Amino acid sequence: MKNLLFAACTAILFTACDKVKMDVKTEKSEEWKPVDSATATKAWMDYATPGEMQKMMAKSDGAWLGENTMWMENGGKPMMSKSEATNKMIFDGRYQVSEHKGDFMGMPFEGMSIVGYDNSKKKFVSTWIDNMGTGIMHGEGDWNPSTKSIEFKGKMTDPSRPGKDCDFREVFTFIDDNTQKMEMYGPDSKTGKEYKTMEIVYKRK
Numbered sequence: 319m320k321n322l323l324f325a326a327c328t329a330i331l332f333t334a335c336d337k338v339k340m341d342v343k344t345e346k347s348e349e350w351k352p353v354d355s356a357t358a359t360k361a362w363m364d365y366a367t368p369g370e371m372q373k374m375m376a377k378s379d380g381a382w383l384g385e386n387t388m389w390m391e392n393g394g395k396p397m398m399s400k401s402e403a404t405n406k407m408i409f410d411g412r413y414q415v416s417e418h419k420g421d422f423m424g425m426p427f428e429g430m431s432i433v434g435y436d437n438s439k440k441k442f443v444s445t446w447i448d449n450m451g452t453g454i455m456h457g458e459g460d461w462n463p464s465t466k467s468i469e470f471k472g473k474m475t476d477p478s479r480p481g482k483d484c485d486f487r488e489v490f491t492f493i494d495d496n497t498q499k500m501e502m503y504g505p506d507s508k509t510g511k512e513y514k515t516m517e518i519v520y521k522r523k
Contacts, residue, residue, distance in 0.1 A: 364437060368411040371435035371442070371461065375414045376407045377495065381523035386420065392506040392513035397423070403520065422450065442468050444488075451475065457488060467491040478507060487512070496522040 353361075384401035401420030408415055418429040429448030436443050439458070446455040457472030468490045476484040487503040502516040 361438075366412075367437070369435075369437065372407075372411050375433065375435065376411060378405045378414065378492075378498070379407055380405060382498070382520040383523050384418075384420065384518045384520050387517045388422075389513070389515055391508065392511070401427070401518065402523070418448075442470065444470055444472075451477070455486065457486070459488070459490075465491065466493075474504075476505075485512075 382403045382405070384403060386399045386401055388397045388399070389395075390397070399421055401418055403416055403418045405414055405416045407413070413432055413434040416431045416433070418427070418431075420427045427449065429446065429450075431444055431446045433442060433444045435441070436458075442459040442461065444455075444457045444459070446457075447453075453475035455472060455474045457470035459468040459470035461468055470488040470490070472486055473483040474486050476482050484505050489501045489503075491499045491501075493499060498520040500516075500518045500520070501514060503512050504515045505511065506513050
């Protein structure tokens with residue numbers, strides 16, 4: 319049944335992609351290389367099958383308590399707070415949804431992330447939304463086995479510069495089975511240079 323489903327999806331995608339190939343031509347587009355149906359079906363099945371990286375993410379399922387430190391500007395006074403996070407794998411172990419609750423400068427804070435490992439790109443992928451904005455952060459990251467960490471890089475909305483994005487970097491370190499650390503880096507509003515904006519140390523609840 320799964321093979322039939324993947325074959326059907328592949329056929330639909332081939333048809334759609336062929337139409338795009340005929341209708342749209344751009345100077346920067348790569349030359350289209352045909353792929354036979356058997357190869358495409360196997361590629362889609364490999365893409366859709368959870369593996370070791372997804373199993374690693376699943377180890378973080380459960381409830382966590384966070385000790386948060388934030389800096390509004392480089393060299394500024396750190397602000398301390400507490401938070402809670404709940405992680406849960408969804409779609410048969412393909413993605414992990416994390417829900418966060420805490421406070422930010424005395425205001426209730428809620429956020430949610432979806433993290434996955436893209437088997438085709440060989441990269442971790444993430445999105446983040448919260449009640450302090452109206453945009454969606456997107457990031458991609460590589461696993462570093464020597465430091466047991468994922469370094470995400472991406473773009474986020476910069477409300478102080480309407481219509482503009484800014485770079486962000488996030489390092490997520492798996493210290494042990496019950497301790498994790500997230501470090502967030504972004505541009506200083508005065509200089510534009512990267513600095514550490516936030517650190518959260520998570521302990522399993």
